[in-house]
Amino acid sequence: MENDGQLIAVKLGALIENEDEISVMPSHTKYTPRPGDLVIGVVEAVQSNLWFLDINAPFNALLPMSLGPGKSEFGGARNVLNVGFSVLCRIQEVDETHSSVVTMKGLGLRRLDSGIVEEIPPHLMQSLFSNSEVLKSLKSSTDCRIILADNGRMWIDGDTDSISDIISRIDIIRNLSRDFSSLDSMIEALQTEVC
Incomplete structure (x- = not known):
């Protein structure tokens, strides 16, 4: 929103600047259902x-x-x-x-009878996994089966150590998002083994 020549964000979040474009990655969002999701x-x-x-x-x-x-x-x-x-x-x-x-x-x-369900804010889920390489890297480094849902939830199934590793990575992502860290640092955290 523009006010007296100044840009004012209508949502609290991290400022993202790309060449001539300025946007805000919100710190919190709620899932809005759409047919087919x-x-x-x-x-x-x-x-x-x-x-x-x-x-x-x-x-x-x-x-x-x-x-x-x-x-x-x-x-x-x-x-x-x-x-x-x-x-x-x-x-x-x-x-x-x-x-x-x-x-x-x-x-x-x-x-879903096996595995666990974890939550990531929906806006982060879309940003972090829009590149399929991030998900492929996460699956291959942990040997887990992972399903990403559009509502900010992910199903993880594998051995206990691998599931714990993914949960640790997700916790790091949640903390980074609260600190308004860059998307690149969040993707790097997802791709780095914790346990």
């Missing part, structure tokens, strides 16, 4: 034919039984997914109030 959700509540998922957005997402995993009878939702379960799903639709409906019907969409 791959997300990792955590079951927060169950009804007879519906699950409520925390997708790291201002509102919970709805997972109707018809779009859920496998087949289950009416009233048997808890037998399929219970409170606390993590799932890999896709945003199917978002209405004008930002409520969303997700689906688990699709290739690779499933309940």
Whole structure:
């Protein structure tokens, strides 16, 4: 925003200057769901034919039984997914109030029974992993399976030491982002073995 010839940021964050362009990397963002996004959700509540998922957005997402995993009878939702379960799903639709409906019907969409789920602020996730080489480097240096979701969550599966190494790297990233460090230093931290 411009005020009396001065540029004023409308969000708190780190100043980024590239030649003739000035922008601000925000220090905190919340995920805004869009149709087609791959997300990792955590079951927060169950009804007879519906699950409520925390997708790291201002509102919970709805997972109707018809779009859920496998087949289950009416009233048997808890037998399929219970409170606390993590799932890999896709945003199917978002209405004008930002409520969303997700689906688990699709290739690779499933309940996440192994590994752990970690969170990185969504704006950092996009910036850090926009270059696929960063993710390839992280996977190859730790021998872990990693899935990045659009809602700022990542699923990590591998041996305990490798998972601990990745968690340590993510903690470094979180600390660097609070200090408004450069994106390059964050990428370097992700690619450097900690343990």
